[in-house]
Amino acid sequence: MPPALDPGEPAPRTARALLRRAIARRRGTVAAGMVLMALWQLCEAAVPIAIGIIVERAIIPRSLPALLILLAAFAVLFTVLSLSYRFGARLLNACVHRESHALRVEIARTALTSQSALGGRAPGAVIALSTSDAERASLIFRQLALGGGALAGIVGTAVWLLSTDVPAGLAVLLGVPLTLALVAAPARRISQRSHAQQEAIGEASASAADHMSGLRILSSIGGQAWARRRYRTASQRAAAAGAATADAEGRVTGIGTGAVTLLLAVIVLAAGGRVVDGALAPGQLVAIVGAAAYLAGPMSTVTNALASFARASGAAARIAEFLSGADAGVEARGAGVAAVDGPGAGGADGEAARAHCRRGVHRLGAPVRAWAGGG
Numbered sequence: 289m290p291p292a293l294d295p296g297e298p299a300p301r302t303a304r305a306l307l308r309r310a311i312a313r314r315r316g317t318v319a320a321g322m323v324l325m326a327l328w329q330l331c332e333a334a335v336p337i338a339i340g341i342i343v344e345r346a347i348i349p350r351s352l353p354a355l356l357i358l359l360a361a362f363a364v365l366f367t368v369l370s371l372s373y374r375f376g377a378r379l380l381n382a383c384v385h386r387e388s389h390a391l392r393v394e395i396a397r398t399a400l401t402s403q404s405a406l407g408g409r410a411p412g413a414v415i416a417l418s419t420s421d422a423e424r425a426s427l428i429f430r431q432l433a434l435g436g437g438a439l440a441g442i443v444g445t446a447v448w449l450l451s452t453d454v455p456a457g458l459a460v461l462l463g464v465p466l467t468l469a470l471v472a473a474p475a476r477r478i479s480q481r482s483h484a485q486q487e488a489i490g491e492a493s494a495s496a497a498d499h500m501s502g503l504r505i506l507s508s509i510g511g512q513a514w515a516r517r518r519y520r521t522a523s524q525r526a527a528a529a530g531a532a533t534a535d536a537e538g539r540v541t542g543i544g545t546g547a548v549t550l551l552l553a554v555i556v557l558a559a560g561g562r563v564v565d566g567a568l569a570p571g572q573l574v575a576i577v578g579a580a581a582y583l584a585g586p587m588s589t590v591t592n593a594l595a596s597f598a599r600a601s602g603a604a605a606r607i608a609e610f611l612s613g614a615d616a617g618v619e620a621r622g623a624g625v626a627a628v629d630g631p632g633a634g635g636a637d638g639e640a641a642r643a644h645c646r647r648g649v650h651r652l653g654a655p656v657r658a659w660a661g662g663g
């Protein structure tokens with residue numbers, strides 16, 4: 289397990305910086321896990337190829353010795369496939385849980401040790417950051433594992449198709465980047481909508497925490513109806529943001545599925561025509577059709593990984609905003625102390641500070657006035 293993060297290290301200020309830091313501090317485990325997940329996908333890609341070889345070299349010639357040898361090799365292939373997924377998934381799931389724990393600890397430490405950490409946030413918003421946002425951001429490891437392994441399987445299948453049937457291999461090499469390009473544009477909207485969704489969830493959690501902490505006071509002064517309206521509004525806002533995120537994810541999935549289906553149809557039709565012309569053997573057709581069917585899995589995995597990465601990026605942006613805001617508050621307090629101790633403390637700067645304090649008191653009184661007015 290990597291050493292704990294140095295509390296004096298500057299906090300990441302962007303989502304990319306936070307995700308890069310997460311990967312860097314677990315790079316050894318991530319590298320080993322991705323190698324195993326790539327091996328798993330390559331074994332998955334080899335399954336339809338192995339079936340085609342069995343059909344061509346054992347079933348069509350009716351050779352029992354060849355069938356026994358190839359079935360034994362097939363069992364070894366499945367053993368490697370199963371073990372590589374088992375241990376690769378275990379390593380990367382360990383990264384997910386350790387990173388989410390590290391983020392929760394960092395968020396809690398920042399909230400407890402920095403006076404400016406809340407930045408106007410209620411405690412419920414910090415709880416949302418340390419639970420759902422930390423878990424979503426740490427899922428970057430799972431997307432790296434699944435997406436990286438799927439790309440390895442796609443590349444391996446494309447190389448085999450090029451060696452067996454050049455048109456089918458070219459269709460894969462040209463179709464996969466086009467599919468990813470079609471999905472990448474709407475996937476960026478998921479990150480924005482996921483950020484808004486998590487903000488709305490945080491506001492609803494903060495509202496619930498406020499009401500529970502002041503439940504007796506609200507009951508004694510008859511403020512239940514106002515509290516109910518306030519929480520219902522926040523909850524409906526969170527539900528609407530969640531629906532918008534789900535809509536964007538559905539569009540990405542639909543575009544990816546449609547492009548994959550079209551690509552597979554082109555590959556199968558091209559291979560079938562070449563069998564009719566006598567350019568391909570029946571066993572090769574079985575292997576090509578099986579490889580084309582296999583491609584549907586990793587290509588869908590890659591498109592889903594892009595959508596999940598967008599959600600992780602949105603959560604990481606909220607966490608980075610919280611952590612970097614605390615750092616900025618520390619710098620501002622240092623500058624404020626210097627201004628008070630400096631030569632101009634009693635002049636215009638002092639008057640500006642007093643005006644700022646009056647505005648703060650005014651803002652603190654706003655919720656009370658809003659409740660008293662029934663709004």
